[in-house]
Amino acid sequence: MGLVEKGWVPKPLTKVLNTARKYSLWVYQWGLACCAIEMGAAFGSPRYDVMRLGVIPFPASARQADLVVISGTVTDKMAVPIRRLYEQMPEPKYVISMGSCANCGGPYWDSYSVTKGVDQLIPVDVYVPGCPPRPEALLEGIVLLQKMIQGEDMVDRWTKGDEQGVAQLTAREPNPGRATGGSAKSNEPVVVGAASRGERNQSPVR
Amino acid sequence: MTLTEQQQVSYIASQAAEARVRFELETEGMTLNIGPQHPATHGTLRIVCRLDGEQVVWADPVCGYMHRGYEKLVEARKYQQVTTLINRIDWLGHFANEVPFILAVERLYEVEAPERAQWLRTIFFEMARIANITLFLGDMGVQLGAITPVFYAFRDREHVLNLMEAVTGGRFHPNFDRVGGLKDDLPKGWGDETKAVMRKVEEFCDQMENLLVGNEIFEKRTRGIGVVPQKVALEYGLSGANLRSTGVDWDIRRDEPSPLAWKHADWKVITHTAGDSFARYWVRLQETREAAKIVTQLIDGLPSGPIMAKMPARLRVPKGEAWVHTENPLGEMGYYVVSDGGPSGPFRCKIRTPSFNNISILPWLLRGTYVPDVVAILASLYFILGDIDR
Amino acid sequence: MSDTPSDAPAETEEAAQPAGPPPDPEREALLEALRADLGDALLDAQIIPEDLVIRVDRTAWRRVAETLKIRHGFEYFCFLSGIDWLKSPELETRYEQVYGAIEGEEAASDGDPSPFLGDRVGGGDGRFTVFLRLQNLRTKLGITVKADLDDANPAVETLIAVFRGADWHERETWEMFGFDFTGHPALRHIYLPTEFEGFPLRKDFPLLARAVKPWPGLVDKEPIPGEDEEEEANA
Numbered sequence: 001m002g003l004v005e006k007g008w009v010p011k012p013l014t015k016v017l018n019t020a021r022k023y024s025l026w027v028y029q030w031g032l033a034c035c036a037i038e039m040g041a042a043f044g045s046p047r048y049d050v051m052r053l054g055v056i057p058f059p060a061s062a063r064q065a066d067l068v069v070i071s072g073t074v075t076d077k078m079a080v081p082i083r084r085l086y087e088q089m090p091e092p093k094y095v096i097s098m099g100s101c102a103n104c105g106g107p108y109w110d111s112y113s114v115t116k117g118v119d120q121l122i123p124v125d126v127y128v129p130g131c132p133p134r135p136e137a138l139l140e141g142i143v144l145l146q147k148m149i150q151g152e153d154m155v156d157r158w159t160k161g162d163e164q165g166v167a168q169l170t171a172r173e174p175n176p177g178r179a180t181g182g183s184a185k186s187n188e189p190v191v192v193g194a195a196s197r198g199e200r201n202q203s204p205v206r
Numbered sequence: 207m208t209l210t211e212q213q214q215v216s217y218i219a220s221q222a223a224e225a226r227v228r229f230e231l232e233t234e235g236m237t238l239n240i241g242p243q244h245p246a247t248h249g250t251l252r253i254v255c256r257l258d259g260e261q262v263v264w265a266d267p268v269c270g271y272m273h274r275g276y277e278k279l280v281e282a283r284k285y286q287q288v289t290t291l292i293n294r295i296d297w298l299g300h301f302a303n304e305v306p307f308i309l310a311v312e313r314l315y316e317v318e319a320p321e322r323a324q325w326l327r328t329i330f331f332e333m334a335r336i337a338n339i340t341l342f343l344g345d346m347g348v349q350l351g352a353i354t355p356v357f358y359a360f361r362d363r364e365h366v367l368n369l370m371e372a373v374t375g376g377r378f379h380p381n382f383d384r385v386g387g388l389k390d391d392l393p394k395g396w397g398d399e400t401k402a403v404m405r406k407v408e409e410f411c412d413q414m415e416n417l418l419v420g421n422e423i424f425e426k427r428t429r430g431i432g433v434v435p436q437k438v439a440l441e442y443g444l445s446g447a448n449l450r451s452t453g454v455d456w457d458i459r460r461d462e463p464s465p466l467a468w469k470h471a472d473w474k475v476i477t478h479t480a481g482d483s484f485a486r487y488w489v490r491l492q493e494t495r496e497a498a499k500i501v502t503q504l505i506d507g508l509p510s511g512p513i514m515a516k517m518p519a520r521l522r523v524p525k526g527e528a529w530v531h532t533e534n535p536l537g538e539m540g541y542y543v544v545s546d547g548g549p550s551g552p553f554r555c556k557i558r559t560p561s562f563n564n565i566s567i568l569p570w571l572l573r574g575t576y577v578p579d580v581v582a583i584l585a586s587l588y589f590i591l592g593d594i595d596r
Numbered sequence: 597m598s599d600t601p602s603d604a605p606a607e608t609e610e611a612a613q614p615a616g617p618p619p620d621p622e623r624e625a626l627l628e629a630l631r632a633d634l635g636d637a638l639l640d641a642q643i644i645p646e647d648l649v650i651r652v653d654r655t656a657w658r659r660v661a662e663t664l665k666i667r668h669g670f671e672y673f674c675f676l677s678g679i680d681w682l683k684s685p686e687l688e689t690r691y692e693q694v695y696g697a698i699e700g701e702e703a704a705s706d707g708d709p710s711p712f713l714g715d716r717v718g719g720g721d722g723r724f725t726v727f728l729r730l731q732n733l734r735t736k737l738g739i740t741v742k743a744d745l746d747d748a749n750p751a752v753e754t755l756i757a758v759f760r761g762a763d764w765h766e767r768e769t770w771e772m773f774g775f776d777f778t779g780h781p782a783l784r785h786i787y788l789p790t791e792f793e794g795f796p797l798r799k800d801f802p803l804l805a806r807a808v809k810p811w812p813g814l815v816d817k818e819p820i821p822g823e824d825e826e827e828e829a830n831a
Contacts, residue, residue: 034297045360270787442761
């Protein structure tokens with residue numbers, strides 16, 4: 001939607017969009033070790049059903065996932081696939097680090113082959129402590145994440161990390177005056193991109 | 207050390223002279239990477255396969271994605287701290303990992319746990335077996351495309367995990383075994399609860415039998431797939447149900463003297479002669495039934511008494527070496543503990559894990575199989591990554 | 597196969613026997629047969645509770661494995677690994693750092709000036725040992741075979757022609773200790789990434805996280821309100 005990139009998103013729209021997004025998360029489980037079993041119990045077992053929260057497990061691939069739950073010990077050898085698969089996920093994406101191994105290295109804090117925490121590789125949104133955390137704890141982590149998503153600023157989220165793409169889009173904006181309106185935060189990528197290419201006052205190619 | 211492809215092929219070819227591979231068309235092979243993140247591998251196992259069409263020409267499992275350095279970490283910990291760590295090796299068969307280590311330390315320290323503790327250890331050991339194998343029974347269905355059994359498996363496992371939680375406080379990773387006995391005694395009413403759960407476990411086994419064992423698709427996909435002859439199994443050190451499904455009648459619980467209480471229960475050792483994936487599934491199914499029987503009998507005859515021998519607060523294990531192995535859910539797990547007589551932990555602790563040997567047969571076994579059969583074979587060999595990679 | 601309750605041998609009741617290990621006729625008979633077969637290659641042997649440990653000459657490593665497999669029925673390959681007997685100074689001082697010296701007990705070191713741990717089962721000295729475990733499923737006996745390696749160039753012959761399963765175990769032992777298994781076609785990393793440097797299970801390979809911050813790490817002691825005086829009185 002052009003609205004979001006322009007930074008012109010009214011509050012009710014944000015609320016609706018965030019509610020829709022938080023109840024339609026597609027979870028990619030990255031089950032590495034023991035926490036994977038508790039994650040499997042949370043996602044696949046009929047008792048701790050995660051689908052009632054609107055979160056659906058088992059996407060076909062990482063490229064279709066919104067949320068990844070890293071559960072289990074991250075070793076240095078595994079760090080490369082984790083990074084690669086994280087980069088395959090499209091924005092907006094969220095990461096839950098489950099279990100103490102993924103949080104900080106856990107009981108293997110002194111090992112020569114363990115990465116002390118997955119946040120050394122990818123940015124983490126929610127940390128779920130435990131060894132292993134109960135399935136209910138993971139569900140609570142997901143609920144916390146949903147609260148975070150509800151309170152998100154859509155424009156900030158949408159344009160995060162994508163300055164190049166935003167600059168290309170906004171170069172074709174019909175009303176450069178409109179682009180300067182709205183919140184100052186969302187303007188920065190727009191202004192910088194347009195100004196650097198001197199296309200601010202050009203008419204759109206539409 | 208890097209190898210050229212030619213060296214790799216000739217190496218594996220020299221190993222697998224018995225496998226027959228038919229080349230119909232001369233085409234360029236494709237290298238398929240199964241894993242390390244793949245729904246069909248029980249964790250982070252990567253198998254690099256060279257394919258000719260659908261057939262695997264050679265397969266090279268790459269493990270180590272879960273290597274946490276147990277043998278080094280254990281050296282840096284005291285004996286009491288080691289149990290916290292080692293029950294995460296085979297993370298489904300929780301309690302069963304601690305038992306051989308504790309028995310080895312008890313042998314070095316020359317102390318015997320009281321009888322009630324040994325009986326309780328046996329009960330928890332068999333419950334670990336049930337918790338582990340029920341997941342396998344459901345999971346094998348998922349690997350072959352039958353999604354329903356795994357829901358039953360998770361649901362019925364919950365009962366066993368609740369029991370463990372009632373006693374030890376942890377659903378898995380109980381960290382309950384101590385040198386000289388156990389940490390705590392049973393809560394009130396646990397015995398009756400357990401017997402009810404064991405009846406549910408037997409019902410679950412019946413359900414699995416109804417769902418999978420007679421199913422035509424399941425039989426077609428597992429009978430005759432991944433046949434392991436006896437001699438090869440012995441050379442590679444296959445253990446547990448993998449070995450018994452080839453016809454070797456070997457069960458450490460029955461065949462080796464142990465302070466635990468298996469001799470006090472009436473149970474059978476299950477073997478099968480086919481050595482294929484179906485045999486492995488069937489043997490484990492029957493073993494779960496036997497495990498439920500053992501637990502029920504041992505609960506009935508549980509002796510009373512203390513659960514911990516008189517042990518000093520600071521454990522100082524005399525110099526020596528001890529090897530103890532047990533029939534874990536995945537196979538034969540053993541610890542070779544070398545003690546230096548000092549106040550800290552083991553000097554060297556070699557952990558012999560069953561899945562490491564079970565997977566080492568894959569280069570030999572997968573040669574000449576088709577890609578869907580690779581999944582069936584992996585599922586039936588049943589390994590846990592923590593067990594392979596330690 | 598039905599369960600016949602196995603006779604719990606006297607070994608499990610060791611606590612009642614103060615003097616020496618109880619007799620073990622099966623293993624002693626096996627040991628005699630091995631002495632006859634192996635001759636000079638068998639350097640030393642010891643029967644410990646539930647186990648027979650023999651130490652052989654490293655040049656006869658493969659011959660011993662073949663003899664055990666073919667002539668004595670030890671067909672089941674359990675595992676193969678190594679031991680580094682270098683006394684680790686890090687562990688001893690670490691204990692004292694955290695807990696202080698134990699009153700009334702002797703010091704952490706055993707008074708032996710050698711840098712390598714002595715008094716081993718089956719004897720031997722030197723830094724590196726490779727050991728192998730085999731099982732005879734018919735007689736239900738197991739055997740541990742050790743061989744001391746050259747400290748400067750630890751190397752021994754590969755066993756993959758005798759036991760195919762030794763392949764992965766030798767790769768792991770090479771990776772962890774640096775032993776060379778001559779004749780093995782592909783000694784490459786099995787657990788660690790290819791770029792890993794060093795041999796982790798050697799005693800002089802430090803655990804860097806512990807060197808930086810030894811256990812128990814940052815100990816946060818907060819006084820419980822109302823009980824401070826009690827703590828101070830007891831301290």
